Amino acid sequence: MKAAVFQEANKPLTIEDVDIVDPRVGEVLVRTVCSGVCHSDLHFVDGLWQLPSACVLGHEAAGIVEAVGDGVTYVKPGDRVIMSFRPFCGKCYYCLGGRPNLCSDPEINAAAATRLQWKGKPILQFASVGSFAEMMVTSENGVVKIPDEMPMAEASLIGCGVMTGVGAALYTAQVPGGAEVAVIGCGGIGLNIIQGARLAGAGKIIAIDIVPSKLELATKFGATHTINSKDTDNLPEAIQDITGGMGVEYAFEAIGVPDAVTQAFAITRAGGTCVVVGMHPLGSQISVPGPDFLQEKKLVGCMYGSTRFREHMPKLVDLFLQGRLDLTSLVSRRLKLEDVNEGFRAMKAGEVARSVLEISSL
Template structure:
């Protein structure tokens, strides 16, 4: 199959970005509980960029990898023990396959499953001339086929278009889930969202769906703040022109917000989220911080009962929550189509990364095969 290979040790760079190359590689046949999925569409997410720009590249131990973790496809073949799907089924990929038996799965937190079977960072599914290729997050959607555990897919109806379905696989589930299931935004809340990329826009629309009364969006690019208003922001702050924390204090009569979301993966923005929160409030850190980074918080402010909480995949139980998001989409309450701002072919992946890094798109998607 054709796949865009990320191989930082052997690739030329464009600024800080590795230039991915499309090669023919091999994917093995499904084992008894695995499914092989033909990729129709893959989103290009900032978490992919964190590898391409080197912030997480060390996680793959120097091996080449197929990135991409936000995808939809059609089941091509299944292992002998697979009961959940059959060939021809449309699916959304989950980047957190679950085991169904561990402490976290039994607590109803499959997004935190440590995956003892090792499916989330599979090293034995793909190879390139005999050399192992890492499959990112058990998805690896920058290629024509994805091999995963049957617990790594959600079967969906055929009426959901592939690009819209793909985005639910990461950015939408993470962002809307951060609002609905991680921070559990109460109706009427006053919130702020730092970072209006693919995840941040979905935090914004998750807060809108939850009934927040004020949604203050913060970014440094005017076009992203326009997107933010389109997805439900009531106020916008351009942090390249003003101090974002001071601006939030001004907009809230000096109180700060009840919940602030960090949706970039930047330690400075995480601290800003904390500083925007009023006593008793919550800073919800959604972005993927660089490996080795640390966030520092002012100790005395814990006496104000301020809380900092992390977020993995919007606290989703994806087999329960993704179908609910698709219903909200059908009802016109969740905007998926508006997120798809540009389409690329697999061979244009470097251009897709450039457009994302430049903040030109809400979400760029790769059309990899026909449904």
């Protein structure tokens, strides 16, 4: 099959002929229809995170089940699915505690290391997905079935950015109705935090970014106020002006830059919650003032929007089909697999909410 292979940081991906295994016990073969190009893929291309060897990136995808291995009961050939980049084992401490997004089963990663071969050597299928390729093999616990009326470009985005962003608001922070919320960073994740807060019925949703076009888009997704942080050297004051001197009850950092967390924590009011959603570079440290914890401020992490995939992804599909979740405006451009490097360029330049690769047709 054709796949875009990542070989080295700061080098373009190249289109190669890669072999993929037949689905083994409990696994499914999925034909990739659409894959988003996400910032987390870019982190590896830029060398901020490291991968062991050549690999196939891409982790935000939707496709059609082509074949299933022995023992698979959840899906059958022809089913449409969203890929999950955290397949769950169903048996570990986290899975049994209702937090499959934190599943730590090492067998899942081991399996992902043995599914692809290139030039006779095994190469890693990133995050058990590897969607910059025509086909994907994963555990049946790595797919979520969706109805046939769900369009595939929109479905693919639920696989990472939408589930992470909307989930950060609904499930990690559990934003209540009327809450005052701020989101730092209005890219693919930030826009979805904003619409998650809107779905939760937040009262004020303050979008913060340095790119005017992103702030415009943020308004479309539900922001009630926008701040271009280039125009102010005192963000906490600008936030206080909007919140009656209080700061926000929920602040979200959606860039992956340590200083942005410091800022997000600074604009969180006493008793409030600051959620770190961005993927921070390996080795980075975050700095916040220790005495602030006497104000019962909470600083919390977020993995995949604290989702229970099989429950929450179909709910997001439903909200989209009802017209209450905007996925279509996130699809800024549709590209071919061969254009994946252009997708990265456009993302770095801040030109797009998402580029979606259309890898095969339905």
